[in-house]
Amino acid sequence: MVAHPDYSTPSSTGASFFAALGCDDAAGEYRAFGEQLKREHGATYDAWLLARTEVREELGGALKHAHRLVVAREEVREDGVLVWWSALGKDQVGLLMQRQHFLEIVEDDGRRLGMPLTQPPGAWLTLEGKELRIQMAALDPVLRGLDPARVARVSIASEWKIADWVMPAEF
Numbered sequence: 001m002v003a004h005p006d007y008s009t010p011s012s013t014g015a016s017f018f019a020a021l022g023c024d025d026a027a028g029e030y031r032a033f034g035e036q037l038k039r040e041h042g043a044t045y046d047a048w049l050l051a052r053t054e055v056r057e058e059l060g061g062a063l064k065h066a067h068r069l070v071v072a073r074e075e076v077r078e079d080g081v082l083v084w085w086s087a088l089g090k091d092q093v094g095l096l097m098q099r100q101h102f103l104e105i106v107e108d109d110g111r112r113l114g115m116p117l118t119q120p121p122g123a124w125l126t127l128e129g130k131e132l133r134i135q136m137a138a139l140d141p142v143l144r145g146l147d148p149a150r151v152a153r154v155s156i157a158s159e160w161k162i163a164d165w166v167m168p169a170e171f
Contacts (some may be wrong), residue, residue: 005031007159010081010097011071014128017095017162018085021059022066026052032141034100058167065092080163094166099158101138105146106153115142121156 005067011163012033015167017143020076037043043051056063065087072086080098083168084091101117126133134156 007161008161010074010083013097013160013162014083014085014095018066018069021063032162034163036098036099036163059093059157081167091168095162096164096166097160098163100161101158103154106152107150108152113142124156
């Protein structure tokens with residue numbers, strides 16, 4: 001999971017996060033965080049490197065049992081999906097997961113450009129007869145100046161990311 005994180009479902013994102021946590025992989029931990037979490041806590045990568053010792057202490061039992069955590073249950077809520085993780089028959093931590101939409105463009109030289117999207121992938125697509133079109137206004141600096149002839153791959157997708165965590169005593 002650390003080498004090949006999976007953000008396709010709420011539980012696979014959590015498993016990827018805990019794999020990174022158990023292996024002390026700060027970059028892997030940070031990749032599992034959603035934009036909301038980063039905004040609310042001012043969590044740049046540098047800030048995460050400074051704060052992670054405190055967070056690791058807060059997660060205590062979850063960190064100690066990271067290698068044996070299993071999904072206990074998922075609760076669909078208005079603000080996302082709360083996934084409870086347990087070990088030894090006891091809830092250790094709940095991760096609030098939210099779907100996050102994004103655009104990624106890879107140029108022929110391997111350079112990656114990306115940005116979060118405010119709407120799901122289908123909002124950017126139109127089907128006219130047999131033509132599927134992607135329509136985006138080039139307002140974002142990522143798209144301005146892009147040379148379409150150099151584009152090797154375009155991905156418009158959604159993935160699940162961590163919006164917050166809840167300790168068992170809090171629910």
